[in-house]
Amino acid sequence: MEWEAPALVLSATPYGEGSAIVHVLTGEHGLYHGLARGGSASRGRAVWQTGNLVRARWMARLPEQLGSITAETVHASAARILDYPLPLAMLASLCALADDCLPEREPHPAIFQGLTSLLARISLDPQWAEAEAMPEIVRWELMLLSELGFGLDLNGCALGGSRDDLRWVSPRTGRAVSDEKAGKWRDRLLPLPTFVLHPQQVGTPRDWYDGLRLSGHFLRRDAFGQRHRPVPEARGRLADMIARKADIPAAGEPPEDPANPPG
DSSP: OEEEEEEEEEEEETTTTEEEEEEETTOOOOOEEEEEETTTHHHHHHHHEEETTTEEEEEETTSSSSOOOEEEEOOOOOHHTTTHHHHHHHHHHHHHHHHHSSOOOOOOHHHHHHHHHHOOOOOHHHHHHHHHHHHHHHHHHHHHHHHOOOBBBOOSOOSSOOOEEEEETTTTBBEEHHHHHHGGGGGGGOOOOHHHHHOOOOOOHHHHHHHHHHHHHIIIIIIIITTTTTOOOHHHHHHHHHHTTOSSOOOOOOOOOSSSSOO
């Protein structure tokens, strides 16, 4: 068994004397694990940095084996943004979510392509990342949920309201609700930032925070909750940084599901 393909390094954990267990994501083969000999040595660590785009080669005698993996660096993302805390937190959060959410060896080309594009742009233009990347990150998280079978229904109001007035999402059903129809349930619903439905809009740090609360609620409940696992700490650190940017004291948990939510 053998393949060679462009891959994103999602994580690398030291193993034995100088080796590492690495997780990579490819468009054609999905998420793969492999043993990188020398992966935790000085030269190997440079290749297996989280967020790097590499040309990877995986080999194993049998398909069910861990296999060995080698790679050459194509684009070193993390090294370019070491002096930029927020872009670095974005990179760490994106890679941790893909690593922990995606099933092994199941192709998700849209997730790979979206993540590759985001990491490249974040690393090449950290100023853009700090000013405009968050809406794209939230939309990528929502796409991740959809790819996993937990997509939100934002095509219309669950209660028959205007599609042009969608401002909320039911935390129970994941269906959008118009501002007019939200009524007394408004304080129990999750805000739906306009940039989610209108990609040309960037929004404010408060909108970014609301977007992270929206995707985070369903990541926590569905993608991770069903497997009794916590959301990665890297994602929480990013949410905290955006909360501070929005002058919110603490990035609290999303609201509890209402007893009888609309939709």
